[in-house]
Amino acid sequence: MSAETLNMRRNDWRARGNAGYWAFVVHRISGIALALFLPLHFWALSTSLQGAAALDGFLLWTDAPLFKFAEWGLVILLTAHMAGGIRLLVIEFGQWHGTRKLWIAVALAASVAVGVLLGAIMLS
Amino acid sequence: MVGLSLMRPLKVKIWRGGQQGAFVAYEVPRLASQSVLDVVTYVQRSLDPSLSYRFSCRVGMCGSCAMSVNGVARWTCRTHVAKVTDEARDDVLELAPLSNLPIIKDLTTDMSEFFDKWAKAKGQFTGTLTRDDEFSNVKPDSPERKKVDAAIECIGCGVCYASCDTVSWRPDYLGPAALNRAWSLVNDVRDAAQNDRLKSVAGDSGCHACHTHTTCSERCPKGIEPTAGISGLKRLAARAAIRGELD
Amino acid sequence: MKASTQAKLWYAQRISAMLLALCVLVHLVTILYAMRGGLSAAEILARTRGNFSFAIFYFVFVLSVVVHAPIGLARIAEEWMQWRGRSLHIALLLVTLLLTVLGLRAVWGVYVG
Ligand code: HEM
Ligand code: SF4
Ligand code: SF4
Ligand code: FES
Numbered sequence: 115m116s117a118e119t120l121n122m123r124r125n126d127w128r129a130r131g132n133a134g135y136w137a138f139v140v141h142r143i144s145g146i147a148l149a150l151f152l153p154l155h156f157w158a159l160s161t162s163l164q165g166a167a168a169l170d171g172f173l174l175w176t177d178a179p180l181f182k183f184a185e186w187g188l189v190i191l192l193t194a195h196m197a198g199g200i201r202l203l204v205i206e207f208g209q210w211h212g213t214r215k216l217w218i219a220v221a222l223a224a225s226v227a228v229g230v231l232l233g234a235i236m237l238s
Numbered sequence: 239m240v241g242l243s244l245m246r247p248l249k250v251k252i253w254r255g256g257q258q259g260a261f262v263a264y265e266v267p268r269l270a271s272q273s274v275l276d277v278v279t280y281v282q283r284s285l286d287p288s289l290s291y292r293f294s295c296r297v298g299m300c301g302s303c304a305m306s307v308n309g310v311a312r313w314t315c316r317t318h319v320a321k322v323t324d325e326a327r328d329d330v331l332e333l334a335p336l337s338n339l340p341i342i343k344d345l346t347t348d349m350s351e352f353f354d355k356w357a358k359a360k361g362q363f364t365g366t367l368t369r370d371d372e373f374s375n376v377k378p379d380s381p382e383r384k385k386v387d388a389a390i391e392c393i394g395c396g397v398c399y400a401s402c403d404t405v406s407w408r409p410d411y412l413g414p415a416a417l418n419r420a421w422s423l424v425n426d427v428r429d430a431a432q433n434d435r436l437k438s439v440a441g442d443s444g445c446h447a448c449h450t451h452t453t454c455s456e457r458c459p460k461g462i463e464p465t466a467g468i469s470g471l472k473r474l475a476a477r478a479a480i481r482g483e484l485d
Numbered sequence: 486m487k488a489s490t491q492a493k494l495w496y497a498q499r500i501s502a503m504l505l506a507l508c509v510l511v512h513l514v515t516i517l518y519a520m521r522g523g524l525s526a527a528e529i530l531a532r533t534r535g536n537f538s539f540a541i542f543y544f545v546f547v548l549s550v551v552v553h554a555p556i557g558l559a560r561i562a563e564e565w566m567q568w569r570g571r572s573l574h575i576a577l578l579l580v581t582l583l584l585t586v587l588g589l590r591a592v593w594g595v596y597v598g
Contacts, residue, residue, distance in 0.1 A: 121257045122347070123337045124406055128309025134452030134465075135403075142561065149554045153583060156547075159591035162530060169526035189516060196509045199502050202450055206469045206499065228513060235520045407564035441488030446495040447560075472495060479492035 137198050137218045144195040151188055186232055193228040197221030246328065248319060250277055252289065253334040256341045261332070268325070274314040275303050277331065278345065291345035298459065301395030305345050306334040311400040313459050336400035352396050352415070359416040360438045363423060364431035374428050382425045389422040389467050391460045398454035398464055410443040414454035414464035417445050421467030424474065437484050440475035448472070494556050501553040508546040533595040540596040547588035555581045 158176075162169040176185065201217035248268050251261040266280050275293055282289040293303040298316040305314050308322050308331065323329035339347035367374060376383050398414040399405055405413050420439045423429050439445050448468045455463040478484050486494075519529065533539045555577045562568040562577075 121340045123253075123257075123306065123334055123341065125337045125401065125403065126309055129306075129311065129337070129401055130403065130451075130453065132451075132453055132456045134450065134456065138449055138451050145554075145557050146561065149558055152550065152554070153587050156584075156587035156591040160587070160594045162526065163590070163594040166526040166530055169529070173524050173526060189513070192509060193513060196506055196513075200506050203499065203502060203506070205450055205465070206472055228517075231517060232520065235517060238521075404564070437488060441491040442486055444488065444491075446491050475488075476492045476496040476499075479489040480496060482489075484489035484492060485487075 133215050133218050137201065137221070140194055141198040141202070144191040144198075147188065147191050148195060182236060186229070186236060189232050190225050190229040194221060194225040197224045246325065248272075248277065248323070248325075249328065249330045250281065251330055251332045252278070252281065252345070253341075254289070254344055256343060259341075259344075261334075268319070272319045274305075274307055274312070274317045274319055274322070274331065274333070277319060278305075278314060278333065289345070290343045299393065301393035304336055304395045304397050304400070306332075306336055306400065308332050309334075311336055311397040311457055313395060313397065316459060336396055338400050338402070338405045339396065347396075349396060352399055352413070353394070355412045355416040356394075356419055358438060359412050359420040359444070360431060360435040361416060361419040361423065363426065364429055366428070366430045376427060380427075382427050385425040385467075385470075386422045389418050389425075389462060389464075392418055392422075392458075392462055393460065395459070398458050398462075401453045401457045403451060403453070404447055404449055408443060408447055411447050412439065412444055414448075414458075414468065417448070417471060418462060418464040418467045421464075421471055424471065433478070433483060436471075436475045436478050439471050440479060440484055445471040445475060497552050498556040501549040504545060504549040505553055508542070508549060511542065512546070530595060534597070536596070540592060543592045543595075544589075547585070547592055551581055551584045551588060554584065 158172050159169075161172050175181070198218075198221045201221055204217060246268065247265040250264045250266050252264060253259055254262045264281050264285055266277050266285075269276065273296075275296065278289070278291050279293075282291065291303075291305070293315060294300040296303075296315045298313055301313070303314045304311060306312075307314065307317055310322075312322075314333075319331060323331050333345060335341045335345050335347045339349060339352060342348050392415060394415060396415065398418075402411075402414055405411050417439060420435055424432065424435060429435075445468045448465070450465055450469070452463075452465045455465045458464065475484065519532070558580065559573060559577050562573055
């Protein structure tokens, strides 16, 4: 960093509280989580190359509550990332004004709905 | 009731010095309809004449009085003290120079890079007509002119630039104001440097670095939405790149 | 990076995002449907083995992710880790390769076995 960059103030969270910023944070964190999870997901599915028994072995392993919880979280993050991503696409490719917050609400609602639905299915 | 509430002085913290400075506490008498700029002026005129700050018009025309008010970039002349502090809770008013800009002293920042970026984004008009030609006619209700209208009222105050995290993360990012300016020229049907402009605003430090936080649009005191114009630039520049027009 | 390259990458990430939005929607419905009554390998594979449309669908899904995710990760590395330039591009090329190989292997696994 040059001396110049050091010579200025940086914003803290007081400057960031707007809905669009939170949407960005969720999008980025969920993006990172998905990118980390994906290789594991692919690897797990590939165990089926050794036959159904191997995949079943893996699925049994994932029956542990901690795994279930993580899976549940990831599906919610995936929904949040998708819905938030669609909102970004709408802003970037459409000529929209003023609908941004509505779309954040829609994204939030979709994530909660999928979370509840999946939670109910998992627990039943 | 007003008389009573005016009794309690306003607690103010003001950044003094450059980056190696510190917040210094002051107490300022409260007044009805007091603006944050009034508070700064009181401190300089009555408490410490060495305080540096900028202002000119006092009515939201010039854009020189922007500062960080309780952590949020604002025009101080158009911000009521009562809007950002609660007297009943005895809130402190914190004033600092704008973020993302080098501090000169106290509340003044060096805005040269901010304006240099306007030039880098080809923020200047390139015409083709001479004084001997007829005026060009641009219909006020044409789609292009309407897009220009939405962007043209920028007064270069730097509030959006100071609020944008992408500027903090990528110091060479042109920022919302310069890109908004470029967008108003992209929609100027008389301008003859369109391709050059798209080249200057594309890429790492240009429009494609924007993450659509919309913080800039949220904060702009003129109600401009730089995010909308930046999205337009992203589309146009990407399309031009695909067609090989940016190489 | 050249401005025109960056602009193209931006476009590639958005186009792949559009494809992903469709894929994830279908994927989510499938998850919710398949999860009823628990997951078993036999059930999953019965659905996918030899099912050509499944294979094509997940092939497109994997390729879109392979385009989409590394571009996003690059910007995170640049902005939050101040990691830029050649070494970053090489690292991301490796991530891209890893995702491609693992992804296509997974599709192959559930489709052909
Ligand atoms: C469901 C469909 C998806 C859509 C519509 C979508 C959309 C988007 C969009 C528009 C961006 C750009 C955000 C920005 O530049 O600020 C983005 C970023 C990103 N996406 Fe996705 N995405 C999807 C799926 C995925 C998946 C499956 C992954 C995981 C591998 C992923 C990982 C990422 C990452 C890491 C970023 C970077 C975030 C950032 O720059 O802040 N996305 N996504
Ligand atoms: S929308 Fe773009 S320009 Fe505006 S604050 Fe966010 S990153 Fe900065
Ligand atoms: S766009 Fe708005 S906030 Fe940004 S410099 Fe112009 S007037 Fe100020
Ligand atoms: S003093 Fe001119 S805008 Fe505030």
